[in-house]
Amino acid sequence: MSAGNSFNLSSEAAKGYETQKVPAIFAPIAKATLEQTELPENAAVIDIACGTGIVSRLLVEYLSGKGRIVGTDLNPAMLEIAKELMPETHHGVEWFECDVSNLPFEDATFDAAFCQQGLQFFPEKPEALAEIHRVIAPGGRLMLTCWRSVSPVFQVVSNSLKNRVSETAAIQAVRPYAFRDGEIIAALLTGAGFSNVEVSKIVVDRHFSPSRAAIRAEILSSPYEGELRAKGDKVIDAVVEDVDAELERYRVGDGLIVPQDTHLFKATA
Numbered sequence: 690m691s692a693g694n695s696f697n698l699s700s701e702a703a704k705g706y707e708t709q710k711v712p713a714i715f716a717p718i719a720k721a722t723l724e725q726t727e728l729p730e731n732a733a734v735i736d737i738a739c740g741t742g743i744v745s746r747l748l749v750e751y752l753s754g755k756g757r758i759v760g761t762d763l764n765p766a767m768l769e770i771a772k773e774l775m776p777e778t779h780h781g782v783e784w785f786e787c788d789v790s791n792l793p794f795e796d797a798t799f800d801a802a803f804c805q806q807g808l809q810f811f812p813e814k815p816e817a818l819a820e821i822h823r824v825i826a827p828g829g830r831l832m833l834t835c836w837r838s839v840s841p842v843f844q845v846v847s848n849s850l851k852n853r854v855s856e857t858a859a860i861q862a863v864r865p866y867a868f869r870d871g872e873i874i875a876a877l878l879t880g881a882g883f884s885n886v887e888v889s890k891i892v893v894d895r896h897f898s899p900s901r902a903a904i905r906a907e908i909l910s911s912p913y914e915g916e917l918r919a920k921g922d923k924v925i926d927a928v929v930e931d932v933d934a935e936l937e938r939y940r941v942g943d944g945l946i947v948p949q950d951t952h953l954f955k956a957t958a
């Protein structure tokens with residue numbers, strides 16, 4: 690079984706992920722997903738590729754502190770933040786560092802699984818989905834989101850990185866959006882054993898602070914952080930300036946509002 694994570698963040702970038710990206714985009718998507726979810730009381734639920742744990746934290750509220758919630762991720766820096774924000778002593782949440790393709794649970798352990806913006810990073814997608822299917826009880830539910838289009842913000846970041854940093858960094862900036870064909874994802878889910886596969890669209894208005902400090906924090910909480918920092922402050926400032934200028938067209942009043950859409954797949958194990 691091959692371990693792999695193309696969304697691997699340093700401790701510093703993981704902190705930036707939690708403070709920048711989670712409130713702006715990942716928490717609103719998780720809330721929209723949970724609004725469309727029905728879980729039995731005391732459900733046992735797994736949050737796969739949980740990152741800094743936003744879905745698990747919202748599940749604690751959703752289940753009113755009952756049931757069992759397990760968050761799993763491959764990146765220790767992300768899990769460190771998840772543990773700080775929701776220690777295992779609270780509400781029966783458990784955190785596991787593991788690859789999606791090798792989940793340390795018996796067959797049919799969970800009533801439901803969530804996977805928010807993780808699938809696109811899994812190197813072996815059919816194997817990963819089969820493993821997720823294995824740990825859900827027959828008839829249990831999967832709620833999975835994966836971007837539906839390229840973020841206009843990160844397209845702008847990618848264009849600037851291509852000119853000022855490297856082709857590799859430019860590709861990394863839009864990589865989370867590269868795997869987004871809904872029909873292919875639905876076919877993968879069916880191939881992994883899921884039935885009743887339904888797909889819908891969630892659109893979230895991403896609110897950005899137009900300050901250069903916020904843009905800087907945003908671009909440094911990403912997998913290309915190391916390469917960008919290695920180029921030095923002058924290059925970082927130039928990328929920030931490019932992004933600032935390009936994002937002006939999304940200005941609404943004092944802020945920036947950039948729409949981002951995602952697929953929500955619901956399926957039965």
Ligand SMILES: C[S@@+](CC[C@H](N)C(=O)[O-])C[C@H]1O[C@@H](n2cnc3c(N)ncnc32)[C@H](O)[C@@H]1O
Nearest residue numbers: 693694715738739740762763764788789805810
């Ligand atoms: C964009 S983040 C999403 C995190 C979280 N679900 C959220 O909504 O904030 C993608 C996550 O996938 C995790 N990941 C990537 N490859 C993985 C793998 N093979 N097994 C487990 N987790 C993986 C990364 O470590 C990262 O935390």
